[in-house]
Amino acid sequence: MEILARLQNQANQIKQIHLRDLLSQRERNQVCTANFENILFDYSHSKVCQTTLDLLGEYAISTGLFDKIRAMYEGQHINTTENRAVLHVLLRAQESQHPQFPEVLQIRERIKDFAGKVRNGEILGVTGKPLFNILCIGIGGSYLGPEFVAEALKTEPNCMRESIGRNLRFLANVDPVDFLRATHELDPEETLVVIISKTFTTAETMMNARKATAWLTSHITSHPSEKVIEHHVCAVSSNLQKTKEFGIQDERVFGFWDWVGGRYSVTSAVGLVPLYLHYGPQIDLFLQGANSIDRLFLEKANLNQWKENIPLLMGLLGWWNTQFLEYSSRAVLPYSQALVRFAAHIQQLDMESNGKQCKKDGTPVEVSGPIVFGEPGTNGQHSFYQLMHQGRIVQSEFIGFCQSHSSDSEAHNELMSNFFAQPDALALGKTTEELRKENCPDALVPHKMFKGDRPSFSLLFPALTVNACGQLLALYEHRVAVEGFLWDLNSFDQFGVELGKTLATKVKQAIASETFEGHPSENLLLHYINHR
Ligand SMILES: O=P(O)(O)OC[C@H]1O[C@H](O)[C@H](O)[C@@H](O)[C@@H]1O
Numbered sequence: 032m033e034i035l036a037r038l039q040n041q042a043n044q045i046k047q048i049h050l051r052d053l054l055s056q057r058e059r060n061q062v063c064t065a066n067f068e069n070i071l072f073d074y075s076h077s078k079v080c081q082t083t084l085d086l087l088g089e090y091a092i093s094t095g096l097f098d099k100i101r102a103m104y105e106g107q108h109i110n111t112t113e114n115r116a117v118l119h120v121l122l123r124a125q126e127s128q129h130p131q132f133p134e135v136l137q138i139r140e141r142i143k144d145f146a147g148k149v150r151n152g153e154i155l156g157v158t159g160k161p162l163f164n165i166l167c168i169g170i171g172g173s174y175l176g177p178e179f180v181a182e183a184l185k186t187e188p189n190c191m192r193e194s195i196g197r198n199l200r201f202l203a204n205v206d207p208v209d210f211l212r213a214t215h216e217l218d219p220e221e222t223l224v225v226i227i228s229k230t231f232t233t234a235e236t237m238m239n240a241r242k243a244t245a246w247l248t249s250h251i252t253s254h255p256s257e258k259v260i261e262h263h264v265c266a267v268s269s270n271l272q273k274t275k276e277f278g279i280q281d282e283r284v285f286g287f288w289d290w291v292g293g294r295y296s297v298t299s300a301v302g303l304v305p306l307y308l309h310y311g312p313q314i315d316l317f318l319q320g321a322n323s324i325d326r327l328f329l330e331k332a333n334l335n336q337w338k339e340n341i342p343l344l345m346g347l348l349g350w351w352n353t354q355f356l357e358y359s360s361r362a363v364l365p366y367s368q369a370l371v372r373f374a375a376h377i378q379q380l381d382m383e384s385n386g387k388q389c390k391k392d393g394t395p396v397e398v399s400g401p402i403v404f405g406e407p408g409t410n411g412q413h414s415f416y417q418l419m420h421q422g423r424i425v426q427s428e429f430i431g432f433c434q435s436h437s438s439d440s441e442a443h444n445e446l447m448s449n450f451f452a453q454p455d456a457l458a459l460g461k462t463t464e465e466l467r468k469e470n471c472p473d474a475l476v477p478h479k480m481f482k483g484d485r486p487s488f489s490l491l492f493p494a495l496t497v498n499a500c501g502q503l504l505a506l507y508e509h510r511v512a513v514e515g516f517l518w519d520l521n522s523f524d525q526f527g528v529e530l531g532k533t534l535a536t537k538v539k540q541a542i543a544s545e546t547f548e549g550h551p552s553e554n555l556l557l558h559y560i561n562h563r
Pocket of ligand 1: 229
């Protein structure tokens with residue numbers, strides 16, 4: 032029988048076996064783990080057994096998954112619709128034969144040198160003040176990843192020390208309110224604006240960039256505006272022509288390459304410029320962490336070792352859950368307030384990569400990437416976990432840390448007790464018999480029972496160090512790639528974001544001329560004009 036049919040058979044069978052029963056098999060549970068540098072990946076709470084794993088491995092081989100992974104690292108143009116390589120792994124490589132690697136190192140060194148000089152006061156604002164504030168302007172991939180990392184490291188003890196007296200702000204939304212919030216109480220004389228845009232044409236970013244330069248030059252009037260921009264603005268982009276046109280000197284522009292996709296650009300200058308400016312050389316460890324997972328992912332992409340390859344397992348399980356068990360949504364649940372912006376980054380990474388309608392060859396797909404959402408625990412428990420326990424079945428991904436950034440071990444234990452309890456509650460549920468034993472009134476039994484059988488996996492790290500933050504990033508980048516490879520999608524383009532942008536331009540013209548007759552949104556537009 033064809034492998035896909037056998038997987039389908041296996042899915043039909045395992046759907047009949049409650050997770051309670053799967054979890055009662057201690058030997059099975061012990062097999063359902065992988066460990067790398069003391070990161071424990073435990074997928075015993077997923078709907079898989081030994082046979083499922085064997086079939087998933089067989090499918091991975093038959094579909095050329097390992098070759099696809101190697102092709103990515105080799106720089107083959109796997110982003111076929113844009114004819115580009117996908118080489119974000121090169122950005123954190125320690126060594127490489129790739130012809131562009133010297134350039135990668137050179138930019139990295141330039142960023143570190145520039146950041147070091149800003150931090151030690153060698154580079155000052157135009158009026159001679161230190162540049163304590165970094166205002167990053169960018170959106171989508173030029174914003175979400177850097178913000179997740181900046182937040183994750185805010186309370187990491189070394190980073191906390193390195194960033195005393197400094198401010199790192201992000202401005203993404205074209206909503207003028209975001210501008211007000213991002214610049215609130217910032218002294219322009221002490222502010223360095225970093226304009227981050229791969230294309231340097233994104234409407235929101237360009238509008239905010241123009242506003243920010245106007246904000247700087249209107250406040251700092253002691254010097255000509257070109258001088259103010261020269262001292263207070265730098266850029267990250269792969270479009271050096273556009274940065275020049277904007278008036279930014281080349282030595283203040285940190286480039287990257289078309290083989291770095293926006294949502295995969297955290298370890299390019301997109302993330303490195305803000306992060307080195309704010310946290311200093313600590314960020315070396317972030318790159319090392321990402322690199323350690325890159326090596327794991329590549330080195331164990333083979334027949335004998337794939338069960339030790341955590342990102343590959345995460346991808347296989349995600350694909351299995353979505354394609355065969357038909358769970359259409361996924362919750363990313365870090366038990367760490369420091370990861371407050373992690374889910375936002377993963378939403379873009381996952382949904383922009385794998386939310387696709389056709390395969391690489393253009394044939395339509397019925398199922399592709401799931402809906403992704405998330406929130407740190409325990410906050411999420413008091414919000415949407417109700418649905419996860421008694422409503423729809425959501426593939427849940429728990430991320431926890433043995434040690435906290437804080438020395439309050441009592442509160443950390445409290446947090447982590449929830450991290451351990453929730454996957455059990457989802458999987459085991461609570462039966463009517465159990466409720467009756469507790470003398471639950473009959474009328475309440477249907478409301479209080481939990482069917483259970485809801486799958487999850489858990490990633491347990493020793494601590495949210497700078498290194499671990501890089502590891503976490505790379506784990507998710509590669510799991511998304513694996514799922515895309517299994518579906519045979521191009522996970523590296525994003526044509527689905529274009530139509531809305533085009534229509535917005537037309538609406539802007541309609542608003543300017545106040546002509547909406549026959550417009551599909553005529554009702555709303557008229558209301559807007561009348562009430563603005
Ligand atoms: O970095 P930029 O060129 O400004 O692009 C910013 C973002 O906008 C686009 O619309 C895409 O949806 C994202 O993938 C991209 O990261």
